[in-house]
Amino acid sequence: MNEIHPRFGQAMTAAQYSSEWERSAAAFSAAGHYTWMNERLGKADKIIEVGCGAGASTEALLSTGRQVLVIESNQSCADRTCERLNAKGISVELISVDQLSNLSAWQGLKVKIVVIDVLSSDLELHLQPGSFDALVCWMTGTHPHHISEILSKPYMSLEGGDMALYRSLVQERCYKLGNHAVKVGGGVHMVDRAMVRSWSDKDWMREELVTLLSTVAGPNYVLTKGDCYLRRLSEGLNQSAIQYVAQHPASVAGEVVLTSTVAHLA
DSSP: OOOEETTTEEOOOHHHHHHHHHHHHHHHHHTTHHHHHHHTTTTOOEEEEEOOTTSHHHHHHHTTTOEEEEEESOHHHHHHHHHHHHHTTOOEEEEOGGGGGGGGGOOSOSEEEEESOTTOTHHHHHSOTTOEEEEEEESOOOOHHHHHHHHTOOGGGOOTTHHHHHHHHHHHHHHHHHHHHEEEEEEEEEEEEEEESSGGGHHHHHHHHHHHHHHHHOTTEEOOGGGEEEEEOOSSTTSSSOOOSOOOOTTSOOEEEEEEEEEEEO
């Protein structure tokens, strides 16, 4: 755990990661990013949130009256989310994966959290088919040792593209889980970070997103250019020690943006 990677330095622990995410999330909230993400969901009422960070994203979902099931692999993130919501008078129930089978009778509480990796196939064994209006995965991330575990690769052997590989695995998995748990007509909402040469390239990026994510999502989903949005990410990117995008030479001009896509189940 104390190994010093020649490129990435000393790896964060799960607890350190949740603390750093809280710092970033405060800046994202202040800049209105989570409000913007939430608006993309329209009237979807019952939501699966994959990864809650420190709870700011969950709070945004709850602010418009949604019911939220959080799937979170990091116990520290789940604990911080509980603390944040409880401090604002919002009751949270931590449940086991076995209790997912009983969500058809979900009444009262607006948010439940299950600590399990979204990559676990146990989720399909317990979640009722077609019982949610949408699944959201906003800005996938995790601490380095979790990436090592998922990729079966020692921390000291991690390379620059491994975070992107992990993110692609999670996103592909979200579409697969959405096939099971989201009702027909519902959607899987992905928000990620990207780089464009300039803001004038936003329409080109939207077309690229349709091509790329339609392939990842598979034939059961419909994704159009009208389902893709971009937002300038001038605030919140460098507020913590978490690396959001791959480093690039200072001489390379570009603008970091948030990308939002909603693929609908046909």
